[in-house]
Amino acid sequence: MAIxxxxxxxxxxxxxxxxxxxxxxSLGLNLIFGVxxxxxxxxxxxxxxxxYGMYFLYTVYHAPIVAAAxxxxxxxxxxxxxxxxxxxxxxxxxxxxxxxxxxxxxxFFLQSAATVLFGIEFKNLGLRxxxxxxxxxxxxxxxxxxxxxxxIGMVLVYLFLTRTYTGTAxxxxxxxxxxxxxxxxxxxxxYLITSALGGGLAGLAACLLVLQYDVHPFxxxxxxxxTFLICVLGSLGNFVGGFVAAFVFAEIIALGxxxxxxxxxxxxxxxxxxxxxxxxxxxxxxxxx
Amino acid sequence: MLTLSSVRAGYGSFPALFDVSxxxxxxxxxxxxxxxxxxxxxxxxVVSGLLRPSGGTIVMEGVxxxxxxxxxxVELGIAHVPESRRLFPRMTVEDNLKxxxxxxxxxxxxxxxxxVVYELFPRLAERREQLAGSMSGGEQQMCAIGRALMSEPxxxxxxxxxxxxxxxxxxxxxxxxxxxxxxxxxVLIVEQNVQQVLRVVDRAYVLxxxxxxxxxxxxxxxxxxxxxxxxxxx
Numbered sequence: 001m002a003i004x005x006x007x008x009x010x011x012x013x014x015x016x017x018x019x020x021x022x023x024x025x026s027l028g029l030n031l032i033f034g035v036x037x038x039x040x041x042x043x044x045x046x047x048x049x050x051x052y053g054m055y056f057l058y059t060v061y062h063a064p065i066v067a068a069a070x071x072x073x074x075x076x077x078x079x080x081x082x083x084x085x086x087x088x089x090x091x092x093x094x095x096x097x098x099x100x101x102x103x104x105x106x107x108f109f110l111q112s113a114a115t116v117l118f119g120i121e122f123k124n125l126g127l128r129x130x131x132x133x134x135x136x137x138x139x140x141x142x143x144x145x146x147x148x149x150x151x152i153g154m155v156l157v158y159l160f161l162t163r164t165y166t167g168t169a170x171x172x173x174x175x176x177x178x179x180x181x182x183x184x185x186x187x188x189x190x191y192l193i194t195s196a197l198g199g200g201l202a203g204l205a206a207c208l209l210v211l212q213y214d215v216h217p218f219x220x221x222x223x224x225x226x227t228f229l230i231c232v233l234g235s236l237g238n239f240v241g242g243f244v245a246a247f248v249f250a251e252i253i254a255l256g257x258x259x260x261x262x263x264x265x266x267x268x269x270x271x272x273x274x275x276x277x278x279x280x281x282x283x284x285x286x287x288x289x
Numbered sequence: 290m291l292t293l294s295s296v297r298a299g300y301g302s303f304p305a306l307f308d309v310s311x312x313x314x315x316x317x318x319x320x321x322x323x324x325x326x327x328x329x330x331x332x333x334x335v336v337s338g339l340l341r342p343s344g345g346t347i348v349m350e351g352v353x354x355x356x357x358x359x360x361x362x363v364e365l366g367i368a369h370v371p372e373s374r375r376l377f378p379r380m381t382v383e384d385n386l387k388x389x390x391x392x393x394x395x396x397x398x399x400x401x402x403x404x405v406v407y408e409l410f411p412r413l414a415e416r417r418e419q420l421a422g423s424m425s426g427g428e429q430q431m432c433a434i435g436r437a438l439m440s441e442p443x444x445x446x447x448x449x450x451x452x453x454x455x456x457x458x459x460x461x462x463x464x465x466x467x468x469x470x471x472x473x474x475x476v477l478i479v480e481q482n483v484q485q486v487l488r489v490v491d492r493a494y495v496l497x498x499x500x501x502x503x504x505x506x507x508x509x510x511x512x513x514x515x516x517x518x519x520x521x522x523x
Contacts, residue, residue, distance in 0.1 A: 165391055168380075169388065171380060171384070175377040176375055178339070178375075179371055181338055181360040181363075182371065183360075183391045183392075184361070184363040184391050184440065185391055186360045187360075
């Protein structure tokens with residue numbers, strides 16, 4: 001009986017660690033949706049590019065890993081800005097479906113471009129991080145590191161959103177975009193900053209995920225759909241909802257993986273999502289209007 | 290201070306203002322009254338830049354507002370308290386006030402302005418950490434006016450400030466307008482509450498179906514039959 005409890009605790013702990021990374025992923029997507037009112041369907045493909053960036057900088061060009069991570073975060077932030085300027089901004093006045101299709105197009109464009117440029121082989125950093133044994137439980141160091149970094153990233157974003165004028169404007173614009181000029185806020189500038197922030201979060205996620213997963217042109221499919229579903233489950237655009245939903249999802253995956261296979265964890269998580277769409281279609285943290 | 294000459298504006302192909310000319314002088318309180326759908330809110334939106342005019346000129350202290358980016362108009366000293374307040378409902382009172390003082394010019398004086406607003410509205414000081422959307426209508430109106438004052442405006446635009454408020458609160462609100470004026474603020478106020486607003490403003494314009502139908506000193510308008518005519522459409 002005691003042995004089962006240790007496994008259960010280990011699964012719960014791994015769920016929390018996974019939840020931290022999923023929460024980071026959903027925060028980026030939620031920020032973009034909450035502020036700009038557009039879903040970056042290609043969000044996970046930005047992460048894929050960031051992972052390739054890490055691979056080339058660290059494995060091929062032998063840059064120190066922290067420097068490589070810093071470059072990656074900035075580079076993906078720039079990609080976020082480019083995505084906004086080249087694709088989103090011209091379509092801001094268009095129907096939502098057009099914006100969705102356009103970012104969907106960017107998804108396939110990036111996948112194909114990555115296939116052409118990088119090939120379809122799986123690549124990794126070749127790092128072998130140790131597995132820690134804590135109180136009889138096995139916890140991978142890379143997961144722990146990813147969790148800690150994700151948490152720090154989210155705390156920094158929280159401080160930025162609550163302590164600075166620009167951050168306050170980002171929260172305000174998500175609540176009433178029409179009156180922003182009355183506050184003296186240039187919405188276009190806020191959109192650019194938010195796109196850079198969303199891209200930067202994707203870059204950070206890339207640095208953390210590449211510690212645990214191989215990178216290939218279609219790796220975005222492993223993170224994109226689940227990130228989107230987490231955001232929907234937590235009520236799209238609601239930062240706190242996304243945070244909570246990420247941990248709910250992660251625990252379902254971890255516990256499902258404990259009693260069956262890891263793949264079953266995902267089956268349960270997506271089944272849970274579908275059921276929730278019937279029970280609470282407006283999401284876990286829906287606001288009363 | 291503010292001069293509108295032959296301003297036209299509308300939404301898409303639907304015109305809402307035809308050839309509106311009016312003037313607000315430094316230190317004055319000016320009212321714009323008229324029935325529902327007369328174009329009063331459109332007039333306010335055109336001044337603050339939320340809506341661009343399709344013709345005519347709007348000049349604030351020598352600056353053409355139609356050629357000024359809408360988010361720069363507040364920097365010229367115009368603060369607009371929009372219809373139905375439009376607070377950020379899920380942000381605290383203090384964050385709402387912070388947004389009011391967003392412009393680079395207003396930031397250094399934030400603490401000082403905040404103290405002024407809290408002195409004017411002690412109720413807001415008590416509720417500084419409360420979500421703006423959870424307050425009563427009167428408190429929200431105070432917060433909306435406080436937010437506008439945070440930018441240290443020269444001209445305050447009030448759009449239907451009394452709408453939806455209890456009579457006691459409405460009375461307090463008009464008292465407040467008097468106090469703000471006494472403090473040197475110029476006020477342009479749009480109201481349906483005709484009798485009360487005419488006791489606060491110096492002059493008023495009667496707007497109907499997008500045109501100025503009458504103008505004059507508040508006392509004269511109150512005494513004459515102009516207003517009744519405007520409302521009854523005679």
